[in-house]
Amino acid sequence: MTETRPAATASPRTAPASTGPAAPAASASDTAERPGTGAAPPRTRGAGPSRRAGGSGLRLLWCLPPLLVLTVIFLYPLALVVVEGFRGGTGTYREVFASQAFTDALVTTVALAVGATVGCVVLGFVLALVVAFVPFPGSRGVARFVDVFLSFPSFLITLALLFVYGTVGMANGLWTGVTGAEEGPFRFLTTPWGVLLAEITYFTPFVMRPLLAAFAQVETGQIEAASSLGARPARIVRRVILPEAWPALMAGGSLVLVLCLNEFAIVLFTGAKDVVTLPMLVYSKAILSSDYTAACCVATVNVVLSVGLYALYRYVTGRAGRTGGTGRSSRRAGALA
Amino acid sequence: MLVHSRKGRWAAWICFAVLFVPLFAVPLLVIVAASFATNWSGVLPSGSTVEHYAAATRGESLAALGVSLQTALLASVLALVIGTWAALSAASAARHGWVRRVLDALFVLPVAVPSVVVGLAVLVAYSRPPVAFNGTRWIVMLAHTVLVTAFAYQSVSAALARLDPAYEQAAASLGARPWYVLLRVKLPLLLPSLTAATGLCFALSMGELSATMMLYPPDWMPLPVQIFAATDRGSLFTGSALAVVLMAATSLVLFAVSRVRTRASYR
Amino acid sequence: MSEARRSGIRFEEVTVAYDGTVVLDGFDLTVEPGEVMALLGPSGSGKTTALRAVAGFVRPAAGRVLIGDRDVTGLPPHARDVGMVVQSYALFPHMRVADNVAFGLKARRTPRGEIAARVAEALEMVGMADYARRHPRELSGGQQQRVAIARALAVRPGVLLLDEPLSALDARLRSGMLAELDRLHRELPDVSVLYVTHDQVEALTLADRVAVMDRARLREVGTPEQLYRAPRRTFTADFVGAANLLPVVGAPGGTVRFGDARLKVASPAPSAGAEATLCVRPHRITLGEEAANVLRGTVTAVQWRGATHRVAVEVAGREVVAELPETAEPPAVGAEVPLSFAVRDGVLVDD
Numbered sequence: 001m002t003e004t005r006p007a008a009t010a011s012p013r014t015a016p017a018s019t020g021p022a023a024p025a026a027s028a029s030d031t032a033e034r035p036g037t038g039a040a041p042p043r044t045r046g047a048g049p050s051r052r053a054g055g056s057g058l059r060l061l062w063c064l065p066p067l068l069v070l071t072v073i074f075l076y077p078l079a080l081v082v083v084e085g086f087r088g089g090t091g092t093y094r095e096v097f098a099s100q101a102f103t104d105a106l107v108t109t110v111a112l113a114v115g116a117t118v119g120c121v122v123l124g125f126v127l128a129l130v131v132a133f134v135p136f137p138g139s140r141g142v143a144r145f146v147d148v149f150l151s152f153p154s155f156l157i158t159l160a161l162l163f164v165y166g167t168v169g170m171a172n173g174l175w176t177g178v179t180g181a182e183e184g185p186f187r188f189l190t191t192p193w194g195v196l197l198a199e200i201t202y203f204t205p206f207v208m209r210p211l212l213a214a215f216a217q218v219e220t221g222q223i224e225a226a227s228s229l230g231a232r233p234a235r236i237v238r239r240v241i242l243p244e245a246w247p248a249l250m251a252g253g254s255l256v257l258v259l260c261l262n263e264f265a266i267v268l269f270t271g272a273k274d275v276v277t278l279p280m281l282v283y284s285k286a287i288l289s290s291d292y293t294a295a296c297c298v299a300t301v302n303v304v305l306s307v308g309l310y311a312l313y314r315y316v317t318g319r320a321g322r323t324g325g326t327g328r329s330s331r332r333a334g335a336l337a
Numbered sequence: 338m339l340v341h342s343r344k345g346r347w348a349a350w351i352c353f354a355v356l357f358v359p360l361f362a363v364p365l366l367v368i369v370a371a372s373f374a375t376n377w378s379g380v381l382p383s384g385s386t387v388e389h390y391a392a393a394t395r396g397e398s399l400a401a402l403g404v405s406l407q408t409a410l411l412a413s414v415l416a417l418v419i420g421t422w423a424a425l426s427a428a429s430a431a432r433h434g435w436v437r438r439v440l441d442a443l444f445v446l447p448v449a450v451p452s453v454v455v456g457l458a459v460l461v462a463y464s465r466p467p468v469a470f471n472g473t474r475w476i477v478m479l480a481h482t483v484l485v486t487a488f489a490y491q492s493v494s495a496a497l498a499r500l501d502p503a504y505e506q507a508a509a510s511l512g513a514r515p516w517y518v519l520l521r522v523k524l525p526l527l528l529p530s531l532t533a534a535t536g537l538c539f540a541l542s543m544g545e546l547s548a549t550m551m552l553y554p555p556d557w558m559p560l561p562v563q564i565f566a567a568t569d570r571g572s573l574f575t576g577s578a579l580a581v582v583l584m585a586a587t588s589l590v591l592f593a594v595s596r597v598r599t600r601a602s603y604r
Numbered sequence: 605m606s607e608a609r610r611s612g613i614r615f616e617e618v619t620v621a622y623d624g625t626v627v628l629d630g631f632d633l634t635v636e637p638g639e640v641m642a643l644l645g646p647s648g649s650g651k652t653t654a655l656r657a658v659a660g661f662v663r664p665a666a667g668r669v670l671i672g673d674r675d676v677t678g679l680p681p682h683a684r685d686v687g688m689v690v691q692s693y694a695l696f697p698h699m700r701v702a703d704n705v706a707f708g709l710k711a712r713r714t715p716r717g718e719i720a721a722r723v724a725e726a727l728e729m730v731g732m733a734d735y736a737r738r739h740p741r742e743l744s745g746g747q748q749q750r751v752a753i754a755r756a757l758a759v760r761p762g763v764l765l766l767d768e769p770l771s772a773l774d775a776r777l778r779s780g781m782l783a784e785l786d787r788l789h790r791e792l793p794d795v796s797v798l799y800v801t802h803d804q805v806e807a808l809t810l811a812d813r814v815a816v817m818d819r820a821r822l823r824e825v826g827t828p829e830q831l832y833r834a835p836r837r838t839f840t841a842d843f844v845g846a847a848n849l850l851p852v853v854g855a856p857g858g859t860v861r862f863g864d865a866r867l868k869v870a871s872p873a874p875s876a877g878a879e880a881t882l883c884v885r886p887h888r889i890t891l892g893e894e895a896a897n898v899l900r901g902t903v904t905a906v907q908w909r910g911a912t913h914r915v916a917v918e919v920a921g922r923e924v925v926a927e928l929p930e931t932a933e934p935p936a937v938g939a940e941v942p943l944s945f946a947v948r949d950g951v952l953v954d955d
Contacts, residue, residue, distance in 0.1 A: 059429050063440060066423035074447060074455070074483045077462035081454065084461055123356065130353040134340050142357070149361060151537065151591060153544025153561055156580055160364030162573060163371050163382075170367070173377075201360050233340050262451035264547035265561075269568065279453040279547065286457055287551060296461065299454040310449030314442075503694035509681035510659050510688040511708030511759055518682075521707070525698045 078303070085296035096297045101281065106301070109277040112192060113260035116199035121253045123200060124207030125245075129237065131208075132215035133223070143212055146205045154202045158269035161198055165189050190272035198266045203259060207252035214248035215241070247316065254313035261306050278302040365584075372577035389578030398579060401563035402586065404474075405543055408559055412481035413489075413538035417531065419482075420444070420489025425519070428497045441494070447487040456480055456551030474557035480548040485538035492537060496530030536594030540587045560586075610637035610794050611672030611762035613658055618667035620653050628653045629820040631667070637762075640789055640797040642807035645817035646843070651800045654817075655765050658798060660684050671763055682711075687756030691768040693748045695740035701727070701751050702736040708759035726758040727751075729788065746777045753788070757795075766799045770806060782809050804844050808832065816840045832885075834870070838953050841883040848886060848924050849953070854878040860952070863920025867897040869950035880952045887912070888949035889926035891935065895944035899924060903935045917943055 085092060096102050131139045164170045165186045172184020188194050218241055226236045242249075264279040276284070278298055286295035340346045371377060375384030392398060427440040447455060459480045464471035470479065504526060508518045524531075546561040553562055560583050567576035613635040620628040628650040635641040643651035656662045657669050660681035668677045676684050687708075695704050705723045714722070727733045730750035740748055749769060756764060769785075770778045786809070789797060801807050807814045808828040816823045816831065816839065824831065824840045835841040838849060852860040852867070854874035859866045860882060867882070874880045901919035913934045915926045926943055928934070935941050 059426075060433060060436060062426040063423070063430060063436060066419050066426065067440070067443070069419050070423070070443060070486070073479055074458070074486075075443065077458035078446075078450065078454075080462045081458045123360075127353060127357060130349050134346055134349040134353075136350050136353075145361070148588065148591070149365075151540035151544075151587060152365075152584060153546060155544075155546055155561065155565070156368060156584070157364055159564070159568060159573070159576060159580055160367045162568070163367045163377055163577075164363065166573075169377065170381075201364065204360070233345070258449055262449075262453075262547075264451065264453045264550075268546070268550065269565065271569065279451045282451070282453050282457055283550060286460070292457075292461065295457055299451075299457050302451050303449075303454055306451060307446070307449045310445075314445070501692070501694065503690050503692050504696060506659070506661055506681065507688065507690065507694040507755075508696075508707065508711070509661075510684070510686055510765070511711055511755065512682050512685070513707070513711035514682050515680075517711050521711075522696060526696075528698075 081296045081303075082300050084293060085300045087293050092293045093297050096294055101276065102298065105276045105278050105281040105298075108192065108275065109261055109279075109302075110305075112195055112199065112277065113257055115196050116203060116260045117253055117257045119196070119200035120204045120207045120256045121249060124204045124211060124252065125249060127204070128208045128211035128215060129241070132212055132218075133241070146208050146212075149205045150209070153265060154198075154263065155265040155269040157198045157202045158194075158266050161189060161194065161201075162269075165194070165197075190270055190275070192275050194270055194272065195267055195275050198270070199260050199263060202266065203256045206256050206259065207249070210248040210252045211245055214245045218244045251313060251317040254309060254316055258306050258309045258313060261302070261309065278305075368577045368580050368584075371574055372581045374574060377574075389575050390582075392575055393578040393582050397558070398560075398563055398582075401558050401560045401579075402582060404557055405560040405583070406586065408474075408478050408481055408557075409539045409542035411478050412485050412542045413535050415482045416486040416489040416538045417535050420486050420491075420534070421493045421527075421531065424490050424493035424497055425523075427494065429515075444490040445487050447483050448491075452484060452545070452547035453551060455483055456548030459483065459548070460551055471552075472554045474554065476552050477549060477554075477557055477559065480552055481542045481545055484545060484548060485541050488541060489534045489538050492530060492534035493527065496527055496534075500526060532594050532597045536591050539590050539594075543583060543587045543590075611674075612637040612639065612796050613641075613763055613798060614668075614670040615654065615657070616668040616670070618654070618657055618664045618669060620650075620657060620662050621665050626820050628657065628664075631822055633815055633822060633825065635763075635796050635798060637672075637796055638794050640799060640810055640812045642799045642801060642811035642814045643817055644801060644804060644807040644814050644844070645823075646802060648819070649817040650820040651802075651817045652767055653820075655767050655798055655800045658684075658763065659686055659688050659765055685759075685761055686763045686765055687759060687761035688765040689749075689752045689756050689767065689769045691771055693740075693752040693772075695748055695751055695755070697740055699739075700736065701732065701738050701740065701743070704740065704751060705736075705755045705758050707755065712759065722758055722760075726754040729757065729791065730754045730784075745773050746781060749773065749781060750784075753785075757788075757792070762794075762796065764795050764797045766797060768800055768802070771801070771803070778806075782806060785810060808844070814844070816843060818843070834951050835883060835953055838881055838883075838955050841951075841953050846886050846925070846927075848882075848884045848889070850882045850884070850922060850924070852880050852882045852952075854880065862899070863922075865897070865899050865920075867950060868947045869897075869952055870948045871950075871952040874952070881955070883951045883953045884924075884945050884949055886914070886925045886927040889924070889928075889943050889945045891915075891926065891928055891941060891943060893942045893944050895946045895949075897947065897950060898942055898944045900940065900942050903937050903939050903941055906934050906937060908934075915941075917941060919943070 130136075131142050162169065166172070166189060167184070167187065169186075171186045175181065175184040175186070188197075222240055223236055226240055227233075231239070262279060263277070264283065267275055267277050267280050268283070279302060282295050282299045282302065285291045285298060340349055370382050372389055373385050373387065374382030375386050375388075376382065394402075423440060423444050427437050427444075430436040430440075450458075459476060460471060463469065463476055463479070470476040500523065504522050505518055508522045509515075513521070544561060545559070546565065549559055549562055550565070553559065558566075560579060564576050564579045564583065567573075567579060613633075615631045615633045618628060618631040619626065627648075631650070631654055633641070633654075643654055645651045653662055657664055658671070658676075660676065660679060660683075664677060668675055670676065671684060671686065695701075696707065699707065702723050705726050706719050709719045709722060723736070724733065727736055730753050732747060732750045732754060735743065735747060735751070740751065743751065749772075753769070766785075770781050773781060782805075789795070789810075799807070799810060808831075811828060813825060813827055814831055815825045816837075818839050824835065824837050826836075831840055831844050835844065835847075841847040841849060850862050852862045854876045855861040855866055856876050858873045859868050860873055860880060861867070862882065869882060899917070899919045901917040901924065903915060904918050904923065905914075905916040907914040908930070909927075911930055913928045913930055915928055915935060917924050917926065924943060
């Protein structure tokens, strides 16, 4: 696998927020044809430039069928969520915003996401650094393992942590076995710390992926030149590698931030009553208490938060795609002398 | 090489192992170990059994695997068609930069929107006339399609961006019309990326829990829901066995896809 | 090949701009049917853009492109009936050599029975008949190049577009391929060829005429001999071969003055007192006073270059370079020496 989640595949392009006339009034006849066929202008002799312009306009029609499908299955439902939240005016919003449960969930969500992101960025940077620059037998296997890891669902981590740090798990078992105590000291799993640990574990590979790709771009010649000039590893990391990897680090970090804000399965599996995040609140409002209007309000807030951050992520990755040339990095190597 | 001294290198490796092994390798191993255990109250699990697997491969659990496989297959195929079509039309609209940017933004939006909200949105929209999908398997498949289409679109877009335009142009200069170029040159060259995208979509759909929790009807319970149900009622070992089945099924599909890819890649 | 479709190429005031930057500016050029025209220029001179305007991959902001007497400006690439070979060859990696060559024929719905014969013919022509079952990745660069040419020729285009076709090959293969291309064109005398290159040797060897381009504009068109022996512009003189470009002033009697020296040149001399630039090729300059025009100066540098000695002489505050046949006793640095060149080797050039 070389393709994985957005960390690796997102095209380096800035995505402005979803604006623009995405007219869903598609002509139904277009959907019946194969893609591409309508784009071929008839072969006429001596046609003027106006013909070409017509062909290119026709080409745009081919965007409409997939856009129509997306509108039906996603955009329209999403819009309904926003509309539903305003059923009966802004009353539900005021109610939701005033509730302690919502405020707690918002704080918990943001705190967990920020904490997990910091953890992932630091951990991912260190691990990727070793894999890329202090290679060992099997370090390529680690890169593959990271790929596979990314394709597994997140709740597996929580499930595993239940065995490692659960009340009767490995860690507590070790403790009781060694000290002879009745109970082990590890009982953080149902607290926010358990969720934090699980999120850091699960999302660190999302930082490692783009970092490994960025590290592959750093020329070994630069590092050799720098170390031949007497620079110590810490200095090389700071002055050569970090600047080169910065855009990838930022991109990976902001992606993880968004994914953490949206994470639901890890929290659900922890089974902790006192760790309620926004997605958890949406779930419990909608499914457990069937209060769809309130669920839609919370959902709207969550969407605004995540989509805003995601737009930032796309902006950052767009910039990362444009900068980061070798010219800049070779100047860095020179700066070490 | 960044670290030259033998000591320094070993220090880096040990540091790596201390961080990597407990965080990433142990969890997966623990699940596998637990799936064969009857009891885990010490450092290591005790008692070995295949009873959990027997349970995981019959009745409800087997049905859940079937549900997951069917859902993932349908969702990833649909996502591939929609995503590829959208990515191709976005790429061919290159002259109209805004069209491309709008398509990009709209098609990756499902990545940014929380899965739970996608589930809620589909539930809200399709629980009312004219299309009341709620309580049917179709609403689960619909939500999965939404979620993985974004990844299919991104994969194919990225592959298209990497595709050397010289192939397309050489084909056109030889007299091939756009559809002929698409069928005979572009799609064959994209085949490795398309299979990779399908594999990715399949894997993501297999493990989807968030939106599914909002939507699943009693008669269409995918594997992740079954795993949650098992752990929620305290059957951690059965849950582990189910999780191993899930991982194995996903890995098998990914492996098969990567085999197809190697065969299909020409460079 | 049998179907003789004699069509030339005509650019009429073609202007191409990307994002407001003009990359081809009022380009006017006619390639006669059957002619090999080289577009020669440094990178960024617009030569590839001109070729791509013929192929249909760039759309002119103004002007027309004609192939034969057909205005193709608004036609999509597939309707233009051209053959194209690019620097990277762009052979389809998922098809065998024979399928690559057959691609254009299949795309044009040529009858099945005919395809096989024409593929064989095209491969035969480039000497690749034995490789029909191979995949492109199994071929060397030179072999891929031949297949790319066969692929372009198989559709029997009236016009063949070659975009830096040899620049990915190493020097030895390149000279072999040059001879090969020359032979191919003799076998296909009706095909007009537009050959884009930055390499003057390729252009001078292969082309019937050369169009020299610089900064989005056409600078000069002429036969290789004209451009080499009697360039009309400074840029051409400098870009095509090496040149001494000396500032001179018109003098009475149809001569020009450079420093103290009065020189007779082949070009019509400017009026007395008018400034001009004189171009003399270094290898046309000899040591001594045998030829008509004599310059005297001090040797500043001598380089041994195998077959020649490159001697730099300071004359009237300017460096004049002479490429002399290798001698056992080259002039010493600091020596006062006379240099001379014939009347026909001195050409006045415009900017």
